[in-house]
Amino acid sequence: MCLSLAIIASIWILTMSEATAQSTFPSKTITYVIPTSPGGGFDTFSRMLIPYLRKYLPGNPNIIIKNAPGGEWKIGINKMYRAKPDGHTIGILNMPANALPQVLGEAKYDLRKATWLGNIDDVTYVTALSLKSKYKTLEELKNAPMVTSGTVGLASTAGLGTVLAAERMGIKMKYIPHSGSTEAILAGIRGDVDWVQYPFSTLKKSIVDSKDLIPVWVYSKKRIDQIPNVPTIAELGYPDLVNVVKMLRPVAAPPGLPDDIRRTWQDAFWKATNDPEFQKKQIAANASPLPMKQQELDDMVEAAIKLLEQYKEVILKHRK
Amino acid sequence: MKRILTIWLTASLALLVCAQLNIIESRAEGPKVEVVSPVKMDKKAETTIKGQGFQPGQEVNLLFTAKDGIESDIGYALDPAPKADQSGNWSTTWKCGRFIARKMVLEGKSYKIAVTDGDYNPIAHTFVLFSK
Numbered sequence: 082m083c084l085s086l087a088i089i090a091s092i093w094i095l096t097m098s099e100a101t102a103q104s105t106f107p108s109k110t111i112t113y114v115i116p117t118s119p120g121g122g123f124d125t126f127s128r129m130l131i132p133y134l135r136k137y138l139p140g141n142p143n144i145i146i147k148n149a150p151g152g153e154w155k156i157g158i159n160k161m162y163r164a165k166p167d168g169h170t171i172g173i174l175n176m177p178a179n180a181l182p183q184v185l186g187e188a189k190y191d192l193r194k195a196t197w198l199g200n201i202d203d204v205t206y207v208t209a210l211s212l213k214s215k216y217k218t219l220e221e222l223k224n225a226p227m228v229t230s231g232t233v234g235l236a237s238t239a240g241l242g243t244v245l246a247a248e249r250m251g252i253k254m255k256y257i258p259h260s261g262s263t264e265a266i267l268a269g270i271r272g273d274v275d276w277v278q279y280p281f282s283t284l285k286k287s288i289v290d291s292k293d294l295i296p297v298w299v300y301s302k303k304r305i306d307q308i309p310n311v312p313t314i315a316e317l318g319y320p321d322l323v324n325v326v327k328m329l330r331p332v333a334a335p336p337g338l339p340d341d342i343r344r345t346w347q348d349a350f351w352k353a354t355n356d357p358e359f360q361k362k363q364i365a366a367n368a369s370p371l372p373m374k375q376q377e378l379d380d381m382v383e384a385a386i387k388l389l390e391q392y393k394e395v396i397l398k399h400r401k
Numbered sequence: 402m403k404r405i406l407t408i409w410l411t412a413s414l415a416l417l418v419c420a421q422l423n424i425i426e427s428r429a430e431g432p433k434v435e436v437v438s439p440v441k442m443d444k445k446a447e448t449t450i451k452g453q454g455f456q457p458g459q460e461v462n463l464l465f466t467a468k469d470g471i472e473s474d475i476g477y478a479l480d481p482a483p484k485a486d487q488s489g490n491w492s493t494t495w496k497c498g499r500f501i502a503r504k505m506v507l508e509g510k511s512y513k514i515a516v517t518d519g520d521y522n523p524i525a526h527t528f529v530l531f532s533k
Contacts, residue, residue, distance in 0.1 A: 110521035112474075119473060120503025128471045145464060145521055146473035 106168045106342045107142040113332075114164075114172035116157020118150045122280070123173050126201050126330060129362055133353035139345065153236035154179055155188065162190040166335040168342040171198060176329045177385030178238045181396065184389040192386070196338040197331060197378035199350030202363060203371035204280045204328040205301045206242055207311070209287065209294035213272025219250070219297065219317055222276075228254045231265030231274040235400060239265075242300070242326035243278045246314075248395045249322055256399065269294055280328065281305055282367035300326040325388060329371065331378060347375060430454060432489075434516045434525045439532040444502040448529065451492045452516060455485035461524065463495070464515040467505040472515070483516075497529075506531045 113131065117123050124146070131144050149157035158179060161172025174192075182188035216222050230247070232240035239262065247254040257274050259265035262283055269277040270293040277284070277294065288296040289307050296311045300323055304313055314322045334346065353359060354372035363370045373381065389396070432454040440448045450463065461483050464472040476482065478496045485491045500506050511528040518524060 112521070118477075119467070119499050120505055128467075128469050131471055143472075143521070146471060148473060148475075148477050150477060 106345060107138060107140060109142075109169055111138075111142055111144045111168075112147050112164070112170045113144050114147050114149055114157050114161045114170065116149055116154040116172070116174075119146075119148055122204075122282070123175065123330060124148065125366070126363070126368065127173055129366070130201060130353060130359065133356050133359045134349055136356075137349035137352040153182070153234070155182060158188075158190055161333065162195060162335055164335050166196070166337040166339070168334065168338060168346060171332055171334045171346070173201075173330055173332050175238060176331055176381060177388055178236060178241050178328070180382070180385040180389050181235065181241065184386060184393055185396070191336075192333075192382050194336040195333040195382075196336060196343055196346075197333050197375065197382065198343075198346045199332055199354055200371055200373035200378065200381070201330040201332070201354060202368045204238070204282070204330070205299060205305065205369060206239070206278055206326050206328070207281050207284050207288065207296050207299050207305075207308075208246070208276060208278045209269065209284055209296045211269045211272045211275055211277075212293065212295060214275040216275055217295070217297075222252050223250060225275075226253065228252055228276055229274040230254050230256050230276040230278070231259050231268040232256050232278075233259055233261060233265060235396060238326075238328040239279050241396070242328075243276070244396065244399050245325050245392055246278070246300075246319075246322055248392070249319060249325070266294070278326070281307075285367055324384070329373075329381060331373065331381065432516065432525045434514065434527045436495075436514055436527050436529045438511075438528070439530040440497060442501050442508050442531055442533060444498045445496075446498045446501055447494055447496045449492060450479075450483070450495055450514065451490070452483065452485065452525070453488075453490045455489045455491065455524075457485055457487045457489055459485040459489075460519065461485075461491070462517045462519065462521060463493075464513075464517060464521065465497075465500070466513040466515075467500060468507055468510070468512070469505070474521075501531065508532060 113127060115124050115127055127146060135141050135144055149160050154175060157172060161170060164170035180192055183192055210216060216225055222228055230243050232243055234240045259268060262279055266277055266287055268274045287294045296308050298312055298314045298317055299305050300314050302313065302315060302323055351372060360370045432452060434452045437449045440446050463475050463483060465475045466472050475495060479493045481493055483491045483493045506512055508531055511530045513526055514529055515526040516524045
């Protein structure tokens with residue numbers, strides 16, 4: 082009799098504790114970590130997304146941004162990764178670039194263990210040449226003794242993508258570091274460097290509006306409507322680079338997020354990133370919406386790690 | 402009996418009024434925050450934010466609401482991190498130029514700065530004006 086009562090009581094306690102976990106999320110303000118400064122792409126699209134996350138999360142919770150720039154993204158990622166896994170701290174990442182410290186053994190995080198909630202968009206990159214550069218075509222670039230490129234370092238997808246693309250195409254390149262994309266693009270316009278490689282949304286002003294730079298190819302499977310005469314890198318014979326030079330903006334929570342809270346987050350994230358009003362805003366800002374589900378997110382992380390492991394020696398050579 | 406009840410009710414009412422007055426007084430003397438404003442619309446702008454009436458040793462977060470209505474923790478741009486001294490006062494410098502450079506605030510408009518505890522529960526707030 083006593084044993085039966087004890088079992089019933091245990092089941093009841095377990096059931097109630099699970100119900101409590103479900104009902105207590107969200108129970109306070111949610112912190113959304115951004116490992117960059119305010120006003121950049123990651124901050125801008127996160128700010129755009131937050132009202133829609135609030136709309137689809139139970140109880141319309143308050144979500145605040147915590148910008149944590151520095152340390153080549155590692156400060157912000159660690160803030161998210163080491164937070165209590167209760168659903169009240171999430172963070173945006175830059176993939177595949179954020180897998181680099183892990184591949185090089187410099188990270189205090191394992192992206193395979195993070196709890197992936199969704200993805201915001203797929204960023205298409207464009208290579209553009211300075212009007213003052215001697216080189217105008219891919220063949221000329223391949224035959225050049227040295228091509229200069231304006232980058233902000235290997236921690237950025239732009240910098241990493243430039244290194245990998247140049248290596249793959251056999252272009253001898255010297256990397257001129259700049260403090261930001263604006264400075265690097267200005268260096269291209271002035272003719273201080275031959276090559277810049279940035280997202281289409283970042284370069285649009287210089288290649289479509291003012292035509293200060295010449296777009297030479299885009300890293301996508303199909304051409305971009307606003308620059309229809311510019312070929313894709315696949316058309317130029319390097320289809321594999323479409324998956325190498327790209328950037329995704331996924332959002333993750335710390336490892337060990339309870340299943341019920343993970344499901345709540347993933348459901349809200351999916352609905353928010355598929356909201357027609359949100360997608361309209363993304364497209365108006367020259368972004369390409371790309372909502373992702375659990376399996377796609379897991380595959381994306383695995384692919385990023387494998388890709389960078391494949392290019393590890395090349396990356397190490399350029400870091401020296 | 403009726404007299405006792407009247408006295409008891411009067412005393413209770415007096416106590417209630419006193420308690421309310423105390424609450425109002427304590428609120429008036431509660432934590433306060435102020436900011437040096439207006440702030441020039443300059444890409445390298447910075448301003449001073451000061452608090453008083455906080456618990457000695459209390460660490461606080463500062464949230465800034467930009468023109469999109471989203472609140473962000475500006476801790477990364479504060480020097481030093483705001484922490485009340487033994488008298489409950491603190492002062493910090495906020496490098497706010499990034500919000501200006503990226504057009505996240507408009508000239509001639511005021512924006513909210515909130516002081517919160519570690520869980521982002523509000524404690525006090527003020528407004529900062531951006532001007533030429």
